[in-house]
Amino acid sequence: MSQYDSLHDYLQDNSNVDIHIVAEYINTYIEQNWQVVFNKNQDQLMNAYKQAGDMAYGSYLNLLFLSINKELKGAGLQSDTRLPGNLHISREWGNTEDYTDQERWMWSILTSNNENKKIGTIVTKVYHDHTQLRIPRPPQVFSILESSQEDIIGALSTISxxxxxxxxxxxxxxxxxxxxQS
Known part of the structure; x- marks a missing residue:
């Protein structure tokens, strides 16, 4: 990935653990790998989609974020939930009336193992289609400094x-x- 082989190296070159720098690194990784991971696993994902519908997107995200979760651990960071975040508290809405461009926001709170201190939250925007297995555009991440669920919800509600x-x-x-059932 660019000049950095690992998140650890990327953070070392930036002198401190900063949630915004972590988000930059993740976005670069996603830009370079989102389509590659989808294409490489398309048969597996299509089978999952035929059997379980939209749950195939969760499989895709697990594959996409596998390396990032390992990088976080290697950089001395831990998350309250594996990236991209907790589906159960995530939120989704449609960008089109025909369900072909849905947007789901998920998040994970990061803690520095060295200082045992929360450094902020990584928010992941996942775009997907409810009519077929398709990702209209790459996932994106951004960071916020808030780290309690109430503050995160408040910040995200202000943003969108x-x-x-x-x-x-x-x-x-x-x-x-x-x-x-009714």
Missing amino acids: NSFKQSREFQVEYADYLKNS
């Missing part, structure tokens, strides 16, 4: 009105199940 108006996945899914 769509986020603010959407509901947590587990709430939305429970309503979906209730309505589908």
Whole structure:
């Protein structure tokens, strides 16, 4: 990856552990690998999509973020949930009325093992299609300094009105199940 082989080296060259620098590194990795990982695993992902629908996107994200999660550990960082984040508290909305360009925001709080101190939160934007297995554009990450769930929700609600108006996945899914049984 560019001139840096690891997140550890990238952070060493930037003199301190900063959540914004970690986000830069992850974005560079994603830009270089999002399509490669999708193409390389397309048969496996298509099989998962045929069997479980949208859960195939979770498989894709696990494959994409596998190296990043290892890099975090190697750089002395740990996350409260593996990147890209916790599906159950994530939020999703559509950018089109036909469900071909959905956006889900997930997040993970990072802690420095050296100082046992929370350094902030990595937020991942995942774009996907509900009508077929397709990723309309690459995932993106950004960072915020907030590290409590209440503060994270507040910050993200300020950044995006769509986020603010959407509901947590587990709430939305429970309503979906209730309505589908009626």
